[in-house]
Amino acid sequence: MPPREKYLRLGELLIKEGIITQAQLEKALNIQKQEGGRLGEILVKLGILKEDQAVATLGKQLNIPYFNLGTELKPAADQNLEQLISKDFALRNTALPLSRTLRSLTVAMSDPLDLILIDNLRKLTGCEINPVIAARSDITKAIENFYGKSKMFEEAVEASYVNITGISDFDEAELADQELSLDKLIARAEEAPVVKLVDLIIRQAIDERASDIHIEPFKDRTSLRYRIDGKLYEIPPPAKQLHLPIISRIKILSKLDIAEKRLPQNGAFLVKLEDRSIDLRVSTIPTIYGEKVVMRILDRSGVVLDLDRMGFEAKQLEQIRRAINMPYGQVLLTGPTGSGKTTTLYAILNEIKSPTKNIITVEDPVEYRLDSVNQVQVKPDIGLTFANALRSFLRQDPNIILVGEIRDLETAQICIRAALTGHLVFSTLHTNDAPSAISRLIDIGIEPYMVAPSLALVVAQRLARKLCPDCKEAYEPTVEQTGAVKIKADLIYRPKGCAKCGQLGYRGRICIAEVMVINERIRDLISQGASFQKIRDAAKESGMSTLYESGLKKVEDGTTSLEEALSLTIGIE
Numbered sequence: 001m002p003p004r005e006k007y008l009r010l011g012e013l014l015i016k017e018g019i020i021t022q023a024q025l026e027k028a029l030n031i032q033k034q035e036g037g038r039l040g041e042i043l044v045k046l047g048i049l050k051e052d053q054a055v056a057t058l059g060k061q062l063n064i065p066y067f068n069l070g071t072e073l074k075p076a077a078d079q080n081l082e083q084l085i086s087k088d089f090a091l092r093n094t095a096l097p098l099s100r101t102l103r104s105l106t107v108a109m110s111d112p113l114d115l116i117l118i119d120n121l122r123k124l125t126g127c128e129i130n131p132v133i134a135a136r137s138d139i140t141k142a143i144e145n146f147y148g149k150s151k152m153f154e155e156a157v158e159a160s161y162v163n164i165t166g167i168s169d170f171d172e173a174e175l176a177d178q179e180l181s182l183d184k185l186i187a188r189a190e191e192a193p194v195v196k197l198v199d200l201i202i203r204q205a206i207d208e209r210a211s212d213i214h215i216e217p218f219k220d221r222t223s224l225r226y227r228i229d230g231k232l233y234e235i236p237p238p239a240k241q242l243h244l245p246i247i248s249r250i251k252i253l254s255k256l257d258i259a260e261k262r263l264p265q266n267g268a269f270l271v272k273l274e275d276r277s278i279d280l281r282v283s284t285i286p287t288i289y290g291e292k293v294v295m296r297i298l299d300r301s302g303v304v305l306d307l308d309r310m311g312f313e314a315k316q317l318e319q320i321r322r323a324i325n326m327p328y329g330q331v332l333l334t335g336p337t338g339s340g341k342t343t344t345l346y347a348i349l350n351e352i353k354s355p356t357k358n359i360i361t362v363e364d365p366v367e368y369r370l371d372s373v374n375q376v377q378v379k380p381d382i383g384l385t386f387a388n389a390l391r392s393f394l395r396q397d398p399n400i401i402l403v404g405e406i407r408d409l410e411t412a413q414i415c416i417r418a419a420l421t422g423h424l425v426f427s428t429l430h431t432n433d434a435p436s437a438i439s440r441l442i443d444i445g446i447e448p449y450m451v452a453p454s455l456a457l458v459v460a461q462r463l464a465r466k467l468c469p470d471c472k473e474a475y476e477p478t479v480e481q482t483g484a485v486k487i488k489a490d491l492i493y494r495p496k497g498c499a500k501c502g503q504l505g506y507r508g509r510i511c512i513a514e515v516m517v518i519n520e521r522i523r524d525l526i527s528q529g530a531s532f533q534k535i536r537d538a539a540k541e542s543g544m545s546t547l548y549e550s551g552l553k554k555v556e557d558g559t560t561s562l563e564e565a566l567s568l569t570i571g572i573e
Contacts, residue, residue: 011039013061014049024048047309051135055110059133064112067098069138069500073108075099075146084125087147091274093117094139096146103127110136141500144207194245197238198253201246202280202295204235206273208502211297215250217243217290228502229465229509230338247284247291254282262286276301281365300368303343305350310343311464311511311559313550315543319515320459324348324426329456330419332406334431340463340511341428342367345402348426349373352400361402362389378404390414394423403427409445416446419454433547434458434516435536438526452518452526460547461513462568464560465506471498472505477562485566489556494563510559512550512568517542 011025020043028042040054052068059066067073073096075081081097084105090096095117096108105127109117112131121129134142201224205213210226217223217240224237238246251258254267267282279298284291307317323331331348333341346368353359353372364378364386374396376389386403387410393401394414405428406412419425431437437458441451472493495505516522516539525535540546545553551565 014043014057019053019057020048047304047306051137055133055135062112062133065132067108067132067134067138069134069141073098073134073138073142075142082147084127085121087143089124090143090147091140093120094136095121096134096139096143097125098132100127104130106130106132108132108134108139108142110134110139145499194242194249197242198246198249202271203273205295205297206271206278206299209508213293213295213297215243215246215293215295217287217292219289222246228504229506230463231465233504243290247293250282250293250295251284254280256282256284261291298367303346303368305343305347305368305370307344307347307351310340310347311554312513312515313545313553316459316513316515316545316550319517320348320457321351323457323517324352324424326424326456328419328422328424330415330425330427330454331457332427332429332437332455332459334429334434334437334458334460335462336430336432338463339461340509341461342404344459344461344511345426345428346370349400349402357399358397359400359402360393360396360398361404362386362393363402363404386411387414390418394418398423400424400426405429406441406444412441412444412446416441416450416454419456420450431460433536434460434514434544435532435539436460438535439532448526448529452523455518455526457518458516459513460516461511462547462551463509464512464551464554464564464568466508466510466559467493467495467561468498468501468505468507470500471496472558474558482562485552485562487552487556487562492555492562493558494561506564510554512547512554512565514544514547514550516544 011020011029014020015022015025024043024046028039028046028048031042031046032039040049040058043049044051044054056066075097076099079100081100084100085095085097085107094110098106098108100106103126105121105125107121107129109131110133111117112133118129118131121127201213201215205226208226208228210228211230212227214225214227214232215222216225220240222237222240222243224235225232226235227233248258251265251267253269255269256265256267264283264285266284269280269282271278271280276299279300281296281298283294283296307320312320323329333344335341342363349359349361349370353370355372358374359372360374360376362376362378366375366377369375376384378384378386378389386405386407390401390403390411391414401415401418401423403411403415403425406415415425415427429437429440431440435458437460438451438455441455442448473496474491474493476490477487477492497503497505501507518526519542521538521542522535525538546569548569551560551569554560555562555565
């Protein structure tokens, strides 16, 4: 095996291969000195390097074969490898057996220099270990595919349709009335098949990168859907007779009242998956066929709070950074629910926070916890509203205030006054585009002469699904496909589907935005009570790229598909 010293020169090889620059290497090395850790992992965290690039380069440096998920990372099916190494051991150590020849066992590892693991594998299997290197995430997916994660889920779902002791004997009249004794309901919610099924539903949703889980009752069936990258997908559902126990199990976990089925309820619970803690926000509503549950998955480890990686164009980033580093003024983010406004606000705070600034937020709910930021959760039932919290904030000597959403005139007035009296204020509105935010503030009741001097910047955004980089395919669009849309690129890309993206063709999302800087001309138009269209025309003349134009740029550079961009921006141009 090659000496460990070669691993320490990974940076030099990356520069030699032209993958990173000297400046990027020095930045990573400085972080390594301060926080420790491996250079490759630091470069991946910074977004400078993709995980597979880091692993492939490390393999080359160590002269160890590099395997990836799409091709080589497939264990031999006829060698009983799952009996040599258990799934639990494989997951805990990120090690996957691939093939066995006599007494030599080939194992994919994320760290082929882990001599302790190699020694443990040797003792466990009685074989000499031949390590190959692969990305940690690829090994984890390959382990789940080999040991049968999806098979486990399907078996649990199938089991719910057949003979499940103590559950399949629900009386039809009981199901029709949605009435069961509380003791009976709790007992059934705690039975092993139900507990296992709920665990698997949540586990699979997290593995599939879902943001929401929908469990819905209908007349003769239960529906199970996951929202992945903004779209809902049907999943094989559990049996109808399991709906009540499943809902009860989720309510018990969320500390909700399982006896109350007539009113909506909200709760939350925490799950731990490997080394991650994931919040689940639970919402129930009564429907004519029973209670529907939606679980929102908040995986903090999966969210990158970095403005450079949100998807803004270089010019837009420059405009945003100029505004968020001003000493006072108001910055608004607009867009529909689920368009990434809150994530962008967190990324902004993450960039500008410092020991010299007092930052206070009021949110409903607090979705992600930020170090060095004072975050307040509104509680209307005890009188802690946005407006009441804001009034108190102004006595807390703040430099920067974040308001989760402007919902009423009182909140809007306090935000405007704070911006006019030397504070930097961030907030959100629900409007279709950036110029509409001005109309909305005036419609709420703010006078134009107050809006004009206080507003610094408005950002409207959408989240577009990114084409899977491993399977997207290029094509030359025809006139029939583009219609009136003018595409500058000769070739654009469309989704295809592969194992890495779950055959969806898309993986992850990116921001499409329009950034409207409030310059002197726009301020004059606002003060004069000019129409929305005049303000929009002035912003475009000042160089603002519209949502539609930003979407087309993402199509031309191969980030998303034409269909996806048009579905988000058509009608806004």
